[in-house]
Amino acid sequence: MQSLxxxxxxxxxxxxxxxLVYLDTGATALKPKVVIDKINEYYNExxxxxxxxxxxxxxxxxxxxxxxxxxxxxxxxxxxxEIVFTKGxxxxxxxxxxxxxxxxxxxxxxxxxxxxxxxxNILPWMEVAKKKKATLKYIPLxxxxxxxxxxxxxxxxxxxxxxxxxxxxxxxxYISPLEEIIKIAHENNVIVVVDAAQAVAHMKIDVKAxxxxxxxxxxxxxxxxxxxxxxxxxxxxxKKMSPVxxxxxxxxxxxxxxxxxxxxxxxxxxxxxxxxEAIAFKEAIKYIEAIGYDKIKEHVDELTRYALTKLSKxxxxxxxxxxxxxxxxxxxxxxxxxxxxxxIFDEHHIALRAGHHCAQLITKWLECVGTLRACIYIYNDYSxxxxxxxxxxxxxxxxxxx
Amino acid sequence: MPNNxxxxxxxxINEHRKYPRNKGLIEGYKTxxxxxxxxxxxxxxxxKIENGVIVDVRHDGSGCVICCSSAxxxxxxxxxxxxxxASQIIDDFYELIKGNMxxxxxxxxxxxxxLNIHNFPPRAKCATLAWRAAGALLVDDEGEDAxx
Ligand SMILES: Cc1ncc(COP(=O)(O)O)c(C=O)c1O
Numbered sequence: 057m058q059s060l061x062x063x064x065x066x067x068x069x070x071x072x073x074x075x076l077v078y079l080d081t082g083a084t085a086l087k088p089k090v091v092i093d094k095i096n097e098y099y100n101e102x103x104x105x106x107x108x109x110x111x112x113x114x115x116x117x118x119x120x121x122x123x124x125x126x127x128x129x130x131x132x133x134x135x136x137x138e139i140v141f142t143k144g145x146x147x148x149x150x151x152x153x154x155x156x157x158x159x160x161x162x163x164x165x166x167x168x169x170x171x172x173x174x175x176x177n178i179l180p181w182m183e184v185a186k187k188k189k190a191t192l193k194y195i196p197l198x199x200x201x202x203x204x205x206x207x208x209x210x211x212x213x214x215x216x217x218x219x220x221x222x223x224x225x226x227x228x229x230y231i232s233p234l235e236e237i238i239k240i241a242h243e244n245n246v247i248v249v250v251d252a253a254q255a256v257a258h259m260k261i262d263v264k265a266x267x268x269x270x271x272x273x274x275x276x277x278x279x280x281x282x283x284x285x286x287x288x289x290x291x292x293x294x295k296k297m298s299p300v301x302x303x304x305x306x307x308x309x310x311x312x313x314x315x316x317x318x319x320x321x322x323x324x325x326x327x328x329x330x331x332x333e334a335i336a337f338k339e340a341i342k343y344i345e346a347i348g349y350d351k352i353k354e355h356v357d358e359l360t361r362y363a364l365t366k367l368s369k370x371x372x373x374x375x376x377x378x379x380x381x382x383x384x385x386x387x388x389x390x391x392x393x394x395x396x397x398x399x400i401f402d403e404h405h406i407a408l409r410a411g412h413h414c415a416q417l418i419t420k421w422l423e424c425v426g427t428l429r430a431c432i433y434i435y436n437d438y439s440x441x442x443x444x445x446x447x448x449x450x451x452x453x454x455x456x457x458x
Numbered sequence: 459m460p461n462n463x464x465x466x467x468x469x470x471i472n473e474h475r476k477y478p479r480n481k482g483l484i485e486g487y488k489t490x491x492x493x494x495x496x497x498x499x500x501x502x503x504x505x506k507i508e509n510g511v512i513v514d515v516r517h518d519g520s521g522c523v524i525c526c527s528s529a530x531x532x533x534x535x536x537x538x539x540x541x542x543x544a545s546q547i548i549d550d551f552y553e554l555i556k557g558n559m560x561x562x563x564x565x566x567x568x569x570x571x572x573l574n575i576h577n578f579p580p581r582a583k584c585a586t587l588a589w590r591a592a593g594a595l596l597v598d599d600e601g602e603d604a605x606x
Contacts, residue, residue, distance in 0.1 A: 395497050395522035396467075399578055403463055411497045425520060426498050454463065458472055 061347065061355045064435050068092060077440045079408040082226050082384055082431040085257055085279045088343050094336035095281060106331055107305055120335045125321075127338050128286050131345070132271070133262040138294060140287040140321040141329055145253035146176035148272030148287035149220075151324060152249050153180030156270070156289075156297040157218060160247070163189040166215040168246075170195045170203050171417040172225040172232075177251040178417070181220050190217075197421060200379060201225075203232045205240065212244055219248045223255035223271075227418045227429065228377045229384030231255070238267050247293070253277055257433065258356065258382040260349045263288050280340030281333035287324070294320035301326045352434055356383040359432045359441055366445045372452040376422050383432035386422075389448070392455040394426045400454065401428075404447040466578055470571040471527045478526065480533035483518050490591045494583050499525040503532075503591035510541050517588055524581050528572065529588035535567045541596050548593045555582050 064070050066088040078086060106118040129136045142148040161167065167181050171194055185192040193211045195203050219241050224231050234250065241248045250271040252261055257278045263271055274285040299306060299317060303326040309316040317323040360383045367375060376386045389397045398410035411426045412419040419426060430444060487504035499521030506514040515533040536544045550560035551569055557576030560566065575585045
């Protein structure tokens, strides 16, 4: 066995639930103490609104808040004015589809997406397609359920205007070959919207190198607070994009019959934001960068390899993605419904997800009613995997016998 | 294996899983289709009510053992009851799921086996899905296709 990260102690939820085996990072990652402390710091020390008062505390809160934008820009290799604060990935993806797509897409145009998408990167585009009489097309997945460059080329036509695609599938754990796909998309004047909700916990994202036009993620899946996220957009597109919500903060000048919105990114940010969450997100970025994505990958890869080796010896289960790339293992006990199995895991204090994971299209593609999903992350260890495998063996045996 | 798993998947539930009663739909009955969207449990319940008596109950659908067995148990328990009796039994069942033993436990017949569900709170909605459909059919004379 190879030496792994030793960070369990950084996570109060694990300290407070000693027997918990947390394998549901795909739904949300646990938060390290530094993030929680920062949330408390805001509420305890300067818990006032941002962008409003001219008094000292308000200045302090606003400074802390705007530092997050600076840090996110550096984190993604973007400009500060390209960083829009959102409520999360779903919110950001909706803003792009409804605020940009709704203006940009015209009748007869084509939008390309995939069956690997989370609902939040497909339903907004379905709505755009319906309203604008455009067509939504799907990249055909290969036999393992992957998106390939060739398959993308097959659905690409002169009418294609937008590609909405996931960086990492939340069910299959595959990384989409985005560099090449984006290059080809741009050669064909196709705007590319990337859902990086799962990717951001596992890999360094450089929006300049990737050259995507929009990219969204949630803070909470990379150990940051819930209810906060980032929408990156190339400035030239953010400038064109319409706000979906109007109100305070986002506006420059208001007359009785007209108004002038602020420039991007502020024109997309109306209402009092989740201030504590935004401020504390900095700590999540610092935490993840201090560990390093290479170390995270080593740790997750090793445990995934360890788990898959053990799982391959259990008859009576089906693994849907043996070539997973980010520690997401999707499986079923052949003789049982995923929810019945999930209850057995729950009895063993193993938290994992059962169902369609907000990605019904891939569940249908896999031809099952739902799946179980175990997600391995930095705070898991060999013992977690052992307990998980043991419980699964018991579940198989239990449903085999009855 | 922790003991209470066997409490959950007990003999009666297992029987109904293997041999569901009153399964399969019949044209012309009052019909209600309900889902638990988060987990995919999907149940359709039908009733034939004549002169205030439930003369037939049918169900069909897919889902976990708790959901499917509970639909079968429900059909057996409610069949032959008056609408009024059935409403009371359904209320008792909801109480049972919360862990409260109803005053008249015999009235629940086999449905009593879901008593242990309250130890598994995430599964309460699996156990009650078919019962919610039945309850709605009793109240709403027309029946409708409602998803939740
Ligand atoms: C790939 C993917 N996209 C989008 C989302 C939506 O994220 P949120 O619920 O934080 O908006 C998720 C969350 O499950 C996801 O896994």
